[in-house]
Amino acid sequence: MAAAITLSGRGRGLSSPNPNVGCIVVRDGHVVGAGWTQAGGRPHAEAQALAQACDRAAGATAYVTLEPCFHLSPRGPRCADLLARARLARIVVAAQDPDPRTDGQSIAFLRAQGIVVETGLLAAEARDAMAGFFLRQTTGRPHVTLKLAVSLDGCIALADGRSRWITSAAARAHTHVERARHDAILVGSGTVRADAPRLDVRLPGLESRAPRRVMLGRSDPPDGWESITHPGAIADLSHVDHLLVEGGAQTAAAFLRADLVDRLLLYRAPILVGTGMAAIGDIGLLSLDAAHGHWRAIDTRMLGPDRLEVYGRIRNA
Amino acid sequence: MAAAITLSGRGRGLSSPNPNVGCIVVRDGHVVGAGWTQAGGRPHAEAQALAQACDRAAGATAYVTLEPCFHLSPRGPRCADLLARARLARIVVAAQDPDPRTDGQSIAFLRAQGIVVETGLLAAEARDAMAGFFLRQTTGRPHVTLKLAVSLDGCIALADGRSRWITSAAARAHTHVERARHDAILVGSGTVRADAPRLDVRLPGLESRAPRRVMLGRSDPPDGWESITHPGAIADLSHVDHLLVEGGAQTAAAFLRADLVDRLLLYRAPILVGTGMAAIGDIGLLSLDAAHGHWRAIDTRMLGPDRLEVYGRIRNA
Numbered sequence: 001m002a003a004a005i006t007l008s009g010r011g012r013g014l015s016s017p018n019p020n021v022g023c024i025v026v027r028d029g030h031v032v033g034a035g036w037t038q039a040g041g042r043p044h045a046e047a048q049a050l051a052q053a054c055d056r057a058a059g060a061t062a063y064v065t066l067e068p069c070f071h072l073s074p075r076g077p078r079c080a081d082l083l084a085r086a087r088l089a090r091i092v093v094a095a096q097d098p099d100p101r102t103d104g105q106s107i108a109f110l111r112a113q114g115i116v117v118e119t120g121l122l123a124a125e126a127r128d129a130m131a132g133f134f135l136r137q138t139t140g141r142p143h144v145t146l147k148l149a150v151s152l153d154g155c156i157a158l159a160d161g162r163s164r165w166i167t168s169a170a171a172r173a174h175t176h177v178e179r180a181r182h183d184a185i186l187v188g189s190g191t192v193r194a195d196a197p198r199l200d201v202r203l204p205g206l207e208s209r210a211p212r213r214v215m216l217g218r219s220d221p222p223d224g225w226e227s228i229t230h231p232g233a234i235a236d237l238s239h240v241d242h243l244l245v246e247g248g249a250q251t252a253a254a255f256l257r258a259d260l261v262d263r264l265l266l267y268r269a270p271i272l273v274g275t276g277m278a279a280i281g282d283i284g285l286l287s288l289d290a291a292h293g294h295w296r297a298i299d300t301r302m303l304g305p306d307r308l309e310v311y312g313r314i315r316n317a
Numbered sequence: 318m319a320a321a322i323t324l325s326g327r328g329r330g331l332s333s334p335n336p337n338v339g340c341i342v343v344r345d346g347h348v349v350g351a352g353w354t355q356a357g358g359r360p361h362a363e364a365q366a367l368a369q370a371c372d373r374a375a376g377a378t379a380y381v382t383l384e385p386c387f388h389l390s391p392r393g394p395r396c397a398d399l400l401a402r403a404r405l406a407r408i409v410v411a412a413q414d415p416d417p418r419t420d421g422q423s424i425a426f427l428r429a430q431g432i433v434v435e436t437g438l439l440a441a442e443a444r445d446a447m448a449g450f451f452l453r454q455t456t457g458r459p460h461v462t463l464k465l466a467v468s469l470d471g472c473i474a475l476a477d478g479r480s481r482w483i484t485s486a487a488a489r490a491h492t493h494v495e496r497a498r499h500d501a502i503l504v505g506s507g508t509v510r511a512d513a514p515r516l517d518v519r520l521p522g523l524e525s526r527a528p529r530r531v532m533l534g535r536s537d538p539p540d541g542w543e544s545i546t547h548p549g550a551i552a553d554l555s556h557v558d559h560l561l562v563e564g565g566a567q568t569a570a571a572f573l574r575a576d577l578v579d580r581l582l583l584y585r586a587p588i589l590v591g592t593g594m595a596a597i598g599d600i601g602l603l604s605l606d607a608a609h610g611h612w613r614a615i616d617t618r619m620l621g622p623d624r625l626e627v628y629g630r631i632r633n634a
Binding site for chain 1: 465467468469470471472475479480481482483570573581583586587588589590591592593595596597598599600601602604605608609611612613614617619622624626628
């Protein structure tokens with residue numbers, strides 16, 4: 001299942017409007033099929049894995065990160081039928097599909113077909129890998145990552161706005177990988193005016209993975225850009241499950257004030273700036289007590305001389 | 318030798334005016350004596366280790382982090398004589414003593430006595446452990462650590478100055494361990510006026526290790542405090558080999574501008590403050606290019622929810 005979750009990552013930022021699912025078919029200890037939801041959502045992971053497996057699917061076990069779809073669509077066959085027809089012996093499902101058109105119905109259907117169906121294996125990890133899809137289903141909005149490239153003392157630029165470069169080439173390359181994993185990138189109108197950022201993916205082989213560009217602000221966005229006037233409007237961005245917010249300080253503060261940031265991505269360079277531009281504007285904090293308990297460290301690693309720190313928003317469900 | 322270097326740490330902040338040396342005597346694979354420079358500088362590490370070893374020192378090997386002292390002092394015997402009289406077979410020295418009154422003379426003297434003397438084992442690590450002594454010898458000033466307790470976005474307080482608490486109890490306890498390892502702590506006059514900090518060591522068993530307190534500023538310091546008017550005057554603080562600078566932002570900036578910070582100790586809490594008080598005032602930075610290449614990551618660890626990051630100043634000797 002861990003391998004299926006890793007595979008599912010290949011569809012992130014591409015698979016919308018469908019969740020980025022991963023699927024692996026195993027027979028006699030050998031992987032005979034592997035798939036992930038393709039660009040635009042079709043084929044589904046299961047369809048791809050079963051097509052690879054062919055006859056070898058009979059009697060095999062399928063590991064799938066999300067309950068297979070039960071609802072009929074003009075865009076392709078439903079996975080519940082595909083899996084039943086493949087005469088699998090066993091299906092292991094990580095997370096149940098919260099979409100009311102499926103929501104347990106595939107599991108019941110496949111069991112009724114005589115297939116052993118187990119659920120819950122690495123469910124939390126699978127939900128994390130499809131965080132945008134789950135947030136859309138439960139709250140109606142995309143998953144938001146706020147990215148900041150900062151000095152040790154929390155500056156994103158000199159006082160006059162110069163910000164090239166805080167971080168190293170290794171850290172910037174990692175940012176481009178993150179871009180490729182998102183459906184859209186958002187920056188504020190101030191950043192658009194000051195930097196006219198390209199926000200593309202400048203990595204060999206991933207150039208085609210540039211996400212959609214969204215501006216926060218009331219002015220007209222540049223050609224090819226979408227725009228929203230307030231952070232809450234991200235719910236209206238169609239086919240965006242994972243949104244990357246890249247700046248600047250006022251935009252970061254607006255999303256934090258609205259409590260719409262799920263993940264912080266801090267690229268921290270081993271430099272001191274002193275009186276520079278702060279990373280984040282006014283977030284309406286009234287006391288230090290109120291600042292605690294919101295973020296937990298998820299991951300850290302070195303990227304050249306810089307340190308990447310990843311924090312997740314603690315939400316009491 | 319690694320064990321001797323660890324032992325030498327026990328004398329840090331206590332052994333001045335003598336360097337914090339560590340010494341271990343090994344015979345037939347067993348440690349028969351161990352010592353470190355005691356409070357006020359006497360007894361020396363070698364004298365302590367040899368006293369423990371007694372007759373067992375004959376034919377043994379001594380590991381000592383610094384070349385034994387050669388110069389005569391009214392405060393006690395010179396270690397070169399003690400070691401020669403103990404009829405050791407072999408002495409392993411990490412770092413040669415830069416003090417012109419010794420500076421290789423003990424090594425030559427002990428060799429002339431028929432003892433095998435080897436040098437250079439873990440020399441860099443030993444010099445790090447006695448960084449203050451070596452800096453005093455080469456530049457005439459103490460080793461300076463700048464400590465900052467900051468949020469993820471680099472704030473040390475709310476905009477109105479409230480700073481209790483940015484970091485957790487675990488991080489604050491670690492700060493107190495660091496205090497015990499320094500001869501003196503320095504804060505700016507603004508911090509003295511605003512917080513009247515005690516700067517003591519509030520850890521069971523270490524209460525007596527409170528360092529001397531130094532204020533940077535022109536006003537009169539509180540009772541029991543010393544004061545200096547500019548960062549360069551740290552060279553005039555007698556018997557201070559290791560100085561801890563604890564704030565605030567203007568004092569940090571003054572030491573950074575003067576390039577007098579050797580080590581950064583960042584306690585980083587998983588909180589965001591937004592428009593708060595920046596950690597560091599104006600350090601006179603003119604371009605981002607000029608900010609790079611000065612600091613390298615030495616250590617990092619979690620202290621409860623907070624992350625400790627230690628950086629060392631890169632100096633091209």
